[in-house]
Amino acid sequence: MSPRATSAPASPAGSPTALTARGRAASAVARLATWASRVTGRGSGGMIGGLVALKVDPGLMRQLAAGRRTALVTGTNGKSTTTRMLVAALGSVDRVASNSGGDNMDAGIVSALNADRTAPLAAIEVDELHTPAVAANTDPEAIVLLNLSRDQLDRVGEINAIERRLRAGVAAQPQATIVANCDDVMMTSVAYDNPSVVWVAAGAPWAGDSVSCPRTGEPVTRTVDEAGAVHWRGTGPLPDGREFARPEPDWWVDDEAIHGPGGFTAPMRLALPGRANRGNAAQAVATAVAMGADPAAAVRAVETVDDVAGRYSTVDVDGRSAHLLLAKNPAGWQEALGMIDASADGLVIAVNGQVADGVDLSWLWDVRFETFEGISVYAAGERAADLSVRLTYAGVEHELEPDPLAAIRRCPPGRVEVLANYTAFRDLGRAIAALGGSDPARKEQR
Template identity: 65%
Template sequence: MSLPLRTRTALAAAASARWASRTAGRGKGSMIGGLVAEKIDPNIMSRLAAGKRSVLVTGTNGKSTTTRMTAAALSGLGEVCTQEDGANMDAGIIAALSLNQDAPIAALEVDELHVPNVADATDPQVIVLLNLTRDQLDRVGEINHIERRLREGIARHPDTVIVANCDDVLVTSAAFDAPNVVWVAAGAGWVGDSVSCPRTGEPIIRKDHDWYSTGDAKFRRPQPQWWFDDEKIYGPDGFSAPLNPAVPGRANRGNATHAVAAAVAMGADPAAATAAVGTVGEVAGRYGSYQLDGHTIRTLLAKNPAGWQEALSMIDQDADSLVIAVNGQVPDGEDLSWLWDVRFEAFETMKVIASGERAADLGVRLLYAGAEHTTVPDPMTAIAQCPPGRVEVLANYTAFRDLGTALERAGATPSSAPRQEPPATLLEPVERSNDD
């Protein structure tokens, strides 16, 4: 691929920035490299994406896991460029493209707000829409605004195949007018953000698996081409195969089904794609298991009410201890009022340690939920105070990030212990949604 001098200069500067960041111990440097490259050449994303067959994956929850699964499902078609660290805004996408210039295929995780401009730059063959729920109102804004932005962006790419969750009202609205949609029944148990029609404002009526708008007779749940149950995935032309994701939770079965549908739309063999998604285990520390000082520590990430509800359903109540860590930094969203939307009442029979920078806020919520708890602000100290055995740790974004760093510094070793599935009765399925 022949690149203009300006682009080559930008890539050289990005490489220097990455080296400096790593040398200074500030991290891998992919983000700073992408930022530097974009400053020098504002068109670098489109130039690096030219000639690649791309799939973009977006949604409030589940982007990282689904992107990793999609990359695995596409691997039979050739080398796949993707983000290893989940950096899903412009700089992270540019970094991934710059480090994998020869890959003919790109599977890119994209922040919901960035989808329109990334789609304009990459002209994707497929866009995957997982779910849309309330998330970080102080950064992202109201979810109906995001839906309208996505709808407008999709309209500019009529040749793109949209793989969309027909159980999510907002996702369906964003994809509804596109000429080429592959519908996936992936579930949308968290329905608090779509009680009214995003197109008319009238109520959404739900009955069994169906839903429809009272203000627009044409706007109702489409018939899916792909769906799943507790054992198999099902697709067009009578396709079915065992579906065995290596990551826990019903939401991840939905993520895997989206990934297979996207890969098949790109030309992958459905059976091979289904087998490939089952090879994806830990994703940037999510669902990781570690051994440290007599504890087997399993880490789960959640970032918003829908994601927390899904993550709570994965908690094994037979574990010896549970630590919940909550921060309120800018990447988390500084407004923690969402804590009152999460059903912590599920832990009224399990002792919890409230931790993180906002442990006091969490403690108040647990008090009202009737959950027995203690408060230990430092997550590592909280883990150390747990009795020997299995410790479940559920954390939001920066708490999860910082815990991963602290575990590494403390010498924690990855565990190969088999995953423990929680009882199906822990939470009612009405509260399911995907989580990143």
């Protein structure tokens, strides 16, 4: 799709624009396709509507985005959660359109914007590869850069190439405020040259993909200060002579509170677990404030987010209380493993290797599974055998049960932790729904 091939009619600042005749036809066809998908039970329609619309009018995204104040959220992990938090925080300012179902490529974004034509604000989750083109079509007021690490190498490719592509895409949007994670070496490099950056210390416990500077190849060193903050710096200068080092954050979090510019401090008690989600919340708050939200109101809003498309939800499966967690790559798995309750009665780890997951599962060997004792562990999913080999080398006693639902049922009665990658999580949700319950993965798509 050519980023600026179709121009939309002018509209008053801050109000969504009218569509061209072709755009109106595309919008109508999209709504019909979405409706048909839902009533026939084929899905939420978040993708098919946009796919059909873009066939009719390839410039529809630009028309639907015109007149809105838009924030884009991108990164390897945390996009859906941060976007959901940003929607809540920006809701204190005005109505917000968003792709809350997680459809984060062109078609899904078009569907989301088409679903709410009049909302003056938009918070859009965007796949890393699609961010430059989506930014060119939406003229974002803010771009949120979360983290960047290996993910689906067979589809996404080498991490330094993605950093360069993102950097060029961000540089092409000088009007945007960049809200970047200064703890992440890769995202800091993406934002480093931008004229307007809000730096957030959102954390970056996974350093396996940032041992060297993405611009020079020189090693990156890390030190820890007395407060426990990790500071990093490149050992060699950038080509223009500047030092490449962790910027001082404008926003940061600790275990109890969030801190921001001008001495702002507020308690922050999130409903979602994990240190990573505190970082996600900090970036959502920082972005909302940059777009006009009151800081205290933004913090209160992100505290209300308790579910993201079924992630972190707990469902009953034959008397077992199954706590569902989603992870998709080494960094995400390492973070999710830290959320596992080791006192649970059972643990099911489910891994598929479909296109949406990435068929290359060699990353399993980068995840530290050597942490489970005294808990019944089951290796499940289409690639359960691959996972079983990894668990064996990690010294984790386990049983092989490819069907995740059957694996939950084989766990002792009580609390069961379930950690699954993308399609395994999706398929398990559908299996649970078939039992007569609601599909946890579709809660945010209705």
